[in-house]
Amino acid sequence: MRETGPRDAEDWATDDPLPGGIDAPHKWILYLDKISVSFDGFRALNNLNLYIEAGELRCVIGPNGAGKTTMMDVITGKTRPDEGEAFFNGTIDLLEHTEPEIASWIGRKFQKPTVFVNHTVLENLELAGLRDKRVWPTLITKLSAQDSDRIDATLRTIGLLDHARRQAGALSHGQKQWLEIGMLLMQNPRVLLVDEPVAGMTRQETEATAELLNGLAGEHSVVVVEHDMEFVRSIARRVTVLHEGHVLAEGTMDVIQNDQRVIEVYLGE
Amino acid sequence: MLAKRWLDHDRGGYVLLGVLAVLAVVVPVANLAFPDGSPLHLSTFMVTLLGKYLCYALLALALDLVWGYVGILSLGHGAFFALGGYAMGMYLMRQIGARGVYGNANLPDFMVFLNWDTLPWYWHGFDAFWFALVMVVLVPGLLAFVFGWLAFRSRVTGVYLSIITQALTYALMLAFFRNEMGFGGNNGLTDFKELLGFDLQSDKTRVVLFLTSIAALALGYIACRYVVTSRLGRVVAAIRDAEGRVRFTGFRTHHFKVWVFTLSAVLCGIAGALYVPQVGIINPTEFQPLNSIELVVWVAVGGRGTLYGAALGAAVVNYAKSTFTALLPEVWLFVLGALFVLVTIALPRGLVGIAARFKRAQHA
Numbered sequence: 328m329r330e331t332g333p334r335d336a337e338d339w340a341t342d343d344p345l346p347g348g349i350d351a352p353h354k355w356i357l358y359l360d361k362i363s364v365s366f367d368g369f370r371a372l373n374n375l376n377l378y379i380e381a382g383e384l385r386c387v388i389g390p391n392g393a394g395k396t397t398m399m400d401v402i403t404g405k406t407r408p409d410e411g412e413a414f415f416n417g418t419i420d421l422l423e424h425t426e427p428e429i430a431s432w433i434g435r436k437f438q439k440p441t442v443f444v445n446h447t448v449l450e451n452l453e454l455a456g457l458r459d460k461r462v463w464p465t466l467i468t469k470l471s472a473q474d475s476d477r478i479d480a481t482l483r484t485i486g487l488l489d490h491a492r493r494q495a496g497a498l499s500h501g502q503k504q505w506l507e508i509g510m511l512l513m514q515n516p517r518v519l520l521v522d523e524p525v526a527g528m529t530r531q532e533t534e535a536t537a538e539l540l541n542g543l544a545g546e547h548s549v550v551v552v553e554h555d556m557e558f559v560r561s562i563a564r565r566v567t568v569l570h571e572g573h574v575l576a577e578g579t580m581d582v583i584q585n586d587q588r589v590i591e592v593y594l595g596e
Numbered sequence: 597m598l599a600k601r602w603l604d605h606d607r608g609g610y611v612l613l614g615v616l617a618v619l620a621v622v623v624p625v626a627n628l629a630f631p632d633g634s635p636l637h638l639s640t641f642m643v644t645l646l647g648k649y650l651c652y653a654l655l656a657l658a659l660d661l662v663w664g665y666v667g668i669l670s671l672g673h674g675a676f677f678a679l680g681g682y683a684m685g686m687y688l689m690r691q692i693g694a695r696g697v698y699g700n701a702n703l704p705d706f707m708v709f710l711n712w713d714t715l716p717w718y719w720h721g722f723d724a725f726w727f728a729l730v731m732v733v734l735v736p737g738l739l740a741f742v743f744g745w746l747a748f749r750s751r752v753t754g755v756y757l758s759i760i761t762q763a764l765t766y767a768l769m770l771a772f773f774r775n776e777m778g779f780g781g782n783n784g785l786t787d788f789k790e791l792l793g794f795d796l797q798s799d800k801t802r803v804v805l806f807l808t809s810i811a812a813l814a815l816g817y818i819a820c821r822y823v824v825t826s827r828l829g830r831v832v833a834a835i836r837d838a839e840g841r842v843r844f845t846g847f848r849t850h851h852f853k854v855w856v857f858t859l860s861a862v863l864c865g866i867a868g869a870l871y872v873p874q875v876g877i878i879n880p881t882e883f884q885p886l887n888s889i890e891l892v893v894w895v896a897v898g899g900r901g902t903l904y905g906a907a908l909g910a911a912v913v914n915y916a917k918s919t920f921t922a923l924l925p926e927v928w929l930f931v932l933g934a935l936f937v938l939v940t941i942a943l944p945r946g947l948v949g950i951a952a953r954f955k956r957a958q959h960a
Contacts, residue, residue, distance in 0.1 A: 427843060427847065431846050435844055437844075442838075443833070443842075446833070453827070460846050462855045465831055465852075466823070467826075510845065514846060
């Protein structure tokens with residue numbers, strides 16, 4: 328049922344080797360295996376398995392409390408699981424890295440758009456795209472022409488070229504969501520985790536977002552967590568359904584829609 | 597041009613630096629060139645008072661850097677000021693030499709009084725001016741670095757951070773009150789005679805100290821302005837607005853906070869070191885929490901997050917304090933409290949905010 332071939336995965340594996348010493352057989356860009364997380368006895372994640380291929384666009388759906396946010400917290404290093412393994416790019420153990428380290432490989436877009444409201448669109452992208460994020464280099468280094476080109480290209484991708492000099496706080500809700508996606512792109516991550524990108528968007532904005540995310544897949548691996556089923560249908564190639572902290576079903580939208588268990592817990596509501 | 601970037605669109609900064617330049621010429625001339633009794637004469641008392649305000653302005657500038665730009669509300673910044681002051685005070689004590697009441701060339705008077713027979717190890721080196729200068733910067737800087745590292749790495753923020761900064765300065769006050777600490781107990785350090793061999797009571801020395809304070813404030817302003825207009829300044833402003841987002845963008849936010857907090861503490865230390873030779877005393881009351889809270893009021897009154905507003909607020913509130921405590925001493929604390937409430941409710945952007953509103957009204 329795979330839409331993207333293993334060829335993509337190998338491309339990623341060969342170019343730009345990343346640090347990490349473990350020689351795991353995992354060929355996946357993102358590999359979560361038997362992850363369990365408990366908060367005060369409540370099992371937020373229960374034996375969760377999730378495997379994402381390089382270049383894939385994956386939608387994760389599930390009712391409230393299914394563990395979607397906790398899953399992203401584990402991937403980005405915010406929450407440490409009680410059990411299980413999490414690898415990035417086959418060899419990098421995510422459980423041994425800090426949030427800022429992981430952020431350079433895996434970009435996360437929160438549900439509520441959080442952009443730096445007192446900075447311009449341009450400055451938002453510039454900060455996200457800084458190559459050296461230590462204190463002194465930030466104080467001293469100048470922006471190179473190459474960096475400016477990258478910012479320009481990103482502005483074009485997210486459709487905010489005409490708004491570059493505006494305060495981010497003055498943007499519409501949809502524009503803020505795109506700016507945040509642009510900020511993720513500036514970090515040049517391999518994987519984008521996108522939490523409910525179209526919540527509160529108008530129809531046109533939703534369509535533009537679908538187009539944007541579709542365009543990003545291939546070059547990036549994109550994991551979208553979304554409630555809006557119509558939106559999921561419009562972009563998804565492969566859908567994972569979470570329920571009570573584990574994977575209930577996985578497959579194309581057609582398979583998912585006809586799965587009896589999925590209909591009971593989610594679609595039937 | 598670099599200089600252009602620092603002061604680009606910074607009218608308030610131009611005004612501040614302009615006022616300082618004028619003061620740097622007018623005050624020495626009025627004090628030294630015109631004789632006592634001339635209507636243009638400025639008394640040495642006034643020179644010293646203005647010098648004191650300049651030190652307060654530098655202190656307020658330092659607080660605005662962390663509060664206005666990084667969103668760290670420190671209620672213990674007076675501690676760094678006092679530490680810088682003590683470092684300078686220790687040098688001035690050693691300059692007294694054998695001219696103290698007890699005539700002991702090896703020990704300050706208060707140590708002779710306590711029947712100590714040797715100088716504590718941490719007083720060694722303070723005979724040298726350069727050593728004292730290093731300590732003025734190093735002691736507050738190091739304390740801020742260690743404190744900031746522990747607090748910011750543990751992600752202590754908001755009101756909790758304010759409370760522990762308050763506890764820090766309170767603990768230091770209690771420690772410095774103890775005679776056994778070796779800093780003169782509740783009397784502190786005083787009766788200074790000379791600085792680098794120049795008589796501290798002479799008009800010329802006072803004028804030089806005043807000019808040094810002007811230079812420190814001007815350089816401090818330019819340094820802060822350089823930081824806040826740099827890309828680092830944009831990162832810390834982003835930390836103030838959405839720290840979690842900055843962390844997910846790949847910045848180690850606590851490194852940035854510690855860096856700015858330490859820079860701010862160093863500026864406080866320099867302000868304290870300039871303050872002590874002008875007022876002639878440093879004692880543990882400089883550590884009292886009230887001082888640090890007053891400092892926050894200065895910045896709020898002037899206008900938080902503008903730098904020059906903080907300097908303005910320090911001057912205005914302290915001028916009001918000088919006036920009120922002379923006329924109606926018991927009313928001052930009520931005035932201060934009322935000022936803070938009034939500014940918070942009616943003028944969230946401080947005096948600088950009024951000026952901006954006025955200008956906008958003119959344009960409209």
